[in-house]
Amino acid sequence: MITPGIFRRSLRRALRWRVLLLWWAALAVSGAIAVAPVFAFLRGQLDRSTAARDAVAWMDGPTLLELVRQVRESGAEQGILVALAVALATQLLWAPFVAAAMVASAHGDESLPFSRLLASAGELYGRMLRTAVAGLIPLGAGAAVAAGALKLAAAHAADRAITETDAGRALIVAGCAAALVIFIAALVVDAARAQFAADPVRRSALAALWTGSKMVWRLPLRAAGIGAVGMVLGVGGALVLMAIRLQIPQRGVPTLALAWLLAQGAQLAVGFGRAIRIEGLAELSRADAAEASRRASRRLPPGGTTQGTEVVHSTTLSALEPPRSGAPR
Template sequence: MTTSLLHPARAALQWRLLALWAACVLLPTLLLALPVYSLLAGQLDYSTQAPALARALDMVALGDLATVLGHQSAALGTAGLGALLAMLALSPLLSGAVVTAARAPAPPRMKPLLAGALAEYPRMARMLCWSIVPLGAAVAGGTALLDLAQEYGRNVILPGQARLATWSAAAALALLVLLANLTLDAGRAALAIDRRRPSAVAGWWRGLGLLARRTGAVLGAYGALTLVGLLLAALLALARLQLTPASPAPFLGALLLTELIALVIGWMRAARLFALVRLALGECDKG
């Protein structure tokens, strides 16, 4: 188990792969952040209390900003939609890059990495479209559990019992979504080791077979790498919250920590897929 975790964790630390991840994440972020930045700058830059507002917003400033944001909701909604579409368009490219790096005997250079990502784009895009089914089923099941928890909460006497039921249902929803995402990554791993397989549904089904045959190894590797990635991201986010970007040095520090959080999430996603590809290759060797 230790080897199955350390190998993909180290293999996913490829600077070209992480740089591509950072670049692809940056574009949708900018599409959403720049309109918000422009709106905030127009409201706060020329205020006589700008230095104090840069450190913390008071209730009056928050109320004024809420009013302005309400007036500009259409423009911000358009920016959000553009960011979402860009993220969806780039997601298969990132998945293709991770698949290319995972099956390469050595870390590929940027040109082969991009070529492999583009070659895998159609199959990864089909997998993204198919993801609506398992993720939709997971969300529907989790939502039903939340509804049951709310109904239970109306009939109990102690508020703590209602809160426990709600938190349990929310945790079940998160686990269902994570499990659905695991099956999708297992399908991507199946597509990675068989380039002749064009069908996303067939690849996903084969990934379910891997999960059924190697349940302990798949759940252990995927869960452990997810836990490590989320823990690192949470620690970096906590450090980011301690910084008040009111001057250049704290601003650069906050920006660096934000980029590190994005890179940790990218590393986690790559390491999980590396681990699944490694397990799938082991199954093929045994077969």
């Protein structure tokens, strides 16, 4: 299998705008629900303030602490928490649908129109929901291992570290190990989702999780490379865009619009990285299955028949057969 070709195809297919638009819409709906009470609270606090313009442009520490105090005193805290809970529930319902759209888009080379994309996503919704539930197994195991590594590092820093540098080094190593474990667990879950793109007739989420785990085990470097490319371009791109956004003083409509566009670009970058992983892992799974089929065909003896299936001709049995139509008697 040619890994550079898989990378190029996954990057090209991940740019399908309909899938990215669904990703953005899912986050926009949940985000609007979450920020609605916050926006109403800030309007009540800052609309008549002479320092509102500067506070919006650069939120300093004292202003932030005063707003937090006003949230508690005005009773807006409960409404904000309810909105956050509703936004989280909405996102949990949206997430399998968006994942199903990415899987449906990864079925083939052609870009699906909206009608077919939505229909395919609806058809795959149940499978993606079951895969998300099954994915709690590797994610939970990875979280437990990561927490254990961090706990051991903290204990080492408290008991055996001689200097503050040693303690910091131990925590950094444990943090990197924990991040690697979580990365592998998330990669296995995405590999399970990709199995439905490589084999559309598959229905079992647990079987897909097992097959995806075996593929990651057999091809660790290629699978990790696809996951790393998706993370660098997705999460890394989002961090760069948000870092640029934080440097913009939002004092007018143009700067506010630019900051908003950068934030939306960061959301799309995360979706782009997610699509890269699913597209690439689906392509890798298809290539792995084709390679296994070629290896199996090479093991067959000449003639394409396996041992025990050869046809044996018997002269005695042939003589006992009735004569064929038109044959001399």
